[in-house]
Every structure is written in C-alpha cells, then in structure tokens.
Amino acid sequence: MSEPTSQSAADRAPSEPEPLPVSTIEDLCTDVESNVSRVIVGHDDAIEHVITALLGRGHILLDDVPGVGKTMLARSIARSVDCTFRRIQFTPDLLPADVTGVNVFNQKTREFEFNPGPIFANVVLGDEINRAPPKTQSALLEAMAEEQVTVDGETRALPDPFTVIATQNAVEPNQTYELPFAEIDRFMKKLSLGYPDAEEETELLGRAVGHHPIDSLEPVTDLETLVRARETVAEIRVEEPVRAYATRLAGYTREHARIGVSPRATISLLRAAQARAALAGREYVVPDDLQTEAPVVLSHRIKTESRDRDGESVVADALEYTTVE
Template sequence: MTDANPTSATGREPHTPNTLPISAIESLCSDVEANVSRVIVGHDDAIEHVITAILGRGHVLLDDVPGVGKTMLARSLARSVDCRFRRVQFTPDLLPADVTGVNVFNQKTREFEFNEGPVFANVVLGDEINRAPPKTQSALLEAMAEQQVTVDGTTRELPDPFTVIATQNAVEPNQTYELPFAEVDRFMKKLTLGYPDADEETELLGRAVGHHPIDSLEPVTDLETLVRARETVAGVRVEEPIREYATRLAGYTREHAEIGVSPRATISLLRAAQARAVTDGREYVIPDDVQTEAPVVLSHRIKTDSRDRDGASVVEDALEYVRVT
C-alpha cells in the first residue's frame, strides 16, 4: 500500500487548536517513557503499550505474578501526568458503592448528597482486581464502556480523559475470582511484565533499596496536553484497506476459535494502531501498526476449545495467514 504524504501543502503538520502536533506528541511520549523508566527497569515495551493505550482512549489490564512491578508501573505513569489519580485496592469485601460512590443523607440539609467514589478520576488504578467478587468487578463495566456511572437511577459523567489501569494476580486461583468475559473485553490491552533479567534486577536494586524513585517522581506533562494529544490520535487516518485488513483478522479469530473477538475489539485494535502511528511520527495507519498491536489487543478476548491452543496462538496464526492487500 502506498504511503500518503503526512504533511500539509505548507510542509507543516496539520493540526487544530484542540489538537497537538505529531512532533510534540513524539516528544511527550519520550518524556513520559523516560520518566517512568526512572522507576520501572527493563519493561520499555510494556511502558510504550500503556502509553499508546491511554492515547488511544483505552484501558489496560496488567496480568502477572506478584512483585514484578505491575502496580508501580501504573502509579509511575499516573504520576507522570499532572492529573487526578485514584487507587482502588480490590478485596473480597469490597462493595460496588466503594468504587462508584454512594448517596448519603445529610442531616442538616435533609437531602441526599452524592459522595463520589474513586472511579471519579482521570487515571484509576484497580489493584488486584480479581480479588473482588464479580458483582464488585462489574461496577466498572459502565464506567469503562461509556465513561459514566449510574447510582440510584442518576447517571453521572466521569472526568475526561478517563483510563483504568487494572492489575490482576496470576496465581492463587483459589483466592481470586475470574474476571467476567464482558469486562475483559473492555480492556484495550492485556499485558504481562515477566521477571527482569539479572542485569535489570541488579539495576532495580540499586535504585529502590534506599528511597524509592517513585517518591520523587514529578509530572512531565499536564492534563490539557494529554487531551489535545488524544484528539490528534483520534484524527489519524485509517484508510479502507486497513479497515478491511482489521476486519479479516477479526473474522479469522471467529472462524478458528470457540469465541472470537468482538467488534469492540476491532475498534480497539484500530485506535491502538492510530496511537502507534502517531508515536512513529505518522498521521496515517499502516499494516505494521495493526500487526504490532494485534497480539496485546486481541489475544485476551478469544476463547478456544483446546488447552493446547490459546488466544495468542489464534492471533499469531491470523497475522501469518491473513493477507495484507
């Protein structure tokens, strides 16, 4: 496919007052990555994936064993942006109202007043989300899908931007609850960090044994800049051949798995590809963007009927056998 010209007739990147030039977004991403790397060692790909998810208006699920830096990654990313950040520690006794908020009767005014829950923030960290029962987990469904919550029949808008970064404990199956498939589908990306290698762990120990570097981490950008960057990403061109390619990838998963990816997944794939294009300095999506994002965007949304074949295998085969035209 022939690449289009990414600049305007004047030779400058086209943008409106509500957007950010692509070159500025590249610098923004580099600054955030460098800031987070002061805390997180050896997970540059994961950091980049989370940043592109935020730019693409998506949510992220970090799934791994305890102690590899999932929560610290989420916290350091939130601290890198001067925005409202809230953390929810999911436990078996957590109630939906503890997440969304609750109406409380004011004795002085003789009226009910709404006390906002921690979901009313720009970045929400759901720590060990699978320790809470499904009823409490489902409190995030409306928030993640529609950026709003409904309590006692009243719907309230959540802040813009709104991103959920959830961590999931990959061990202790008898002490955790499986996330509902509908909720998993609302996460744009599912990532794993893995253990650091020996050199990375040694470097990490040198940074964290004394005062932890996250204690001194300062923001490198603000909320307004992030909003403008997301507007730029939303305007990145996705031509028809790219849309058709994404559709064929989705179709392959539906034909070769018990449950394939949903249309929501295809939308998430293209939004992630838009963000990937911008971080590479382009205002248009190419097949490479789709192929880079597909494994982390699609795999967790697929169910197979074989223990020897998982969602990642289906996506790998789809990328191999589905042609780019």
C-alpha cells in the first residue's frame, strides 16, 4: 500500500473533491454520533466504529441476535447523511437480479432498458444477509470490492460514495446460510452490539414506546461533506514504521491460524486507522490507531484449527506479542 500524499488545491484535478480540514472531522463525527444516539442507546463505541468505517471507505457487518438494534443502527447512520439509501431484505427466494437490477425489453422503443436494483445507492442496508443463498450473496462481491456491477456483460459504476451495511442473524443456523469467506473478507469491520444493560434498556423504552425517534431523525450532514471528509481521511499520512507494524500483525495471524488475514485486510486496517487518526485531529496514523481498530477489522477474517481458539484470540495475541518499532 503506497503512502498517502497531500495535494495542493492547484495540483488537484477539477473533478477531485477538496478535502475538509482535519480539525473539522471530529465535529462532523460528533454531530453524526449525537444524531444516531437519539435512536441507539448505549452503543457509542459501535456507532463510532461504523462512522470511521464510512469515512475509511469500508463496509460493515453487524452480527448479533435479533432485536438488539442492528437494522436501526444502519438506518440511523443513513438518515444522518443526506444521501440515497436503499434497503434489501434478504430472503431464501431472493435472486441476484433482485439486487443488481435487470435488463427489461421496452416494447415502445423495441430496445432493452436497464432497471437498476437497490444496490444503486450511497448507503445500502442488507438486512439479514445470511438468509439468502450463496448465489444471491455473490451478487455483492463485485459491488463491494470494485464499486460496480456487471449485468449481461455490461459494467455499470455504483454511486460514489458507496457503502454496504449488512446485518446477520446470529441464531437459527438451520434457517440461514454461511457467508462465503470471500464475502466476509470484503467487510472492513464486523461488529456486535450485545444486549443493553438495565439502565440503557429503561432509557430505550422511554424513547421508543410512543413515536419511534427514527421517524423524526433528520440529516446532520450532506453527501458533499461526506465525500470531502473521506478525501481528508485518504490523505492522512501512514509512515513506513506504521505500515511495517501492520504487516507484522498480519504476519502473526498467518503464522498462528489456518487462514490468516489477507492483504485486503491489512489495507482495511490502515484505512480504518486513517479515519481513527482524523477523528483524533491528527494528520498521521500512530500504532494506537491500529491497535484500536485491529480487533474489529481483522478477527472475522481468520480461521483457526481449534474451536477453543477464534479469530479474536489470535488478534489479541498478535497485539500482545507483536512489537512496535
């Protein structure tokens, strides 16, 4: 991964967005986080992780039991940004064309016209993604990796920015499909919310028993600002010692697991760390940024030999035994 370099306004191409000052990123994230917190109670860390993934050009997988707020978190994030949003409810009978779109013959013009599917949006919520069969899930692979879809041999670009926030049902294994490993690797972060504590649940009940707060949630930023913020994050400096540290972390997982993290995972780790640095008002990444992001960026990409040892434990050991030089 090449080191991000800064460009002056004069050197920047006219089509490229002008980055926001790093000092404004924290305020932007605080605005979005406060807005989402009107709906989601007690999950500030998860909200922050979703925001940094959004800024780091990544996709998010929310994996947990039903009813803990996964879908509501995704909807709240999307509503906080004035952008296009589509929801795909994944079911066993969903077809790939239901996701990507299909060419339809127009009898008036005697030509085929493309009807875009719900994947054509800035933020796409894939609800209960593991309820669809692998063939349908594979429709997301090209979209998530290359921000484009190919239908009947023709490739079409997706909106920019493009982010998938998927939820996964962590129960009912006999009624769901295991996500292909190639698809899991395309998610920058995998997060779990867990149950709220008693005080948080009481607060949640007070907000939701009448009109749900999601119904009145308004955007706090717009698409242009988000694009400029992502450009700022992309230009955060990642010096060679930090890149080398990320490489050593990845190497540890490959040496101590049946399948370690891929180079795509290492890139995701650095992009998430760039967003974390921008959130802290810094123009450069430090090892602490990698250490904060590694558990949610790397763990789900690791396969181990033993049921007693999972990806989270491998990453925890990598952080403990890998030196920072």
